[in-house]
Amino acid sequence: MDDVCAKRDMGNLAAADLGQITRAVKRKLKMLQYRPEVIDGCLAGTSMAL
Secondary structure, three states, rough: OOOOOOOHHHHOOOOHHHHHHHHHHHHHHHHHHHHHHHHHHHHHOOOOOO
C-alpha cells in the first residue's frame, strides 16, 4: 500500500497555476474518500481521535 500520508506526493508537484494545484488536491481527496482506513491510519500516527 502506498503511503498516502507522505508529503512527497504533493511536495513534488511543480504546478503552473492555481488551477493545477486545485485539481491535484481534489484528486487526492477523492481517492481518500474511498479509503477511510488511510485517514484512520494517519490519525493514529498523530495520536488524534475522531
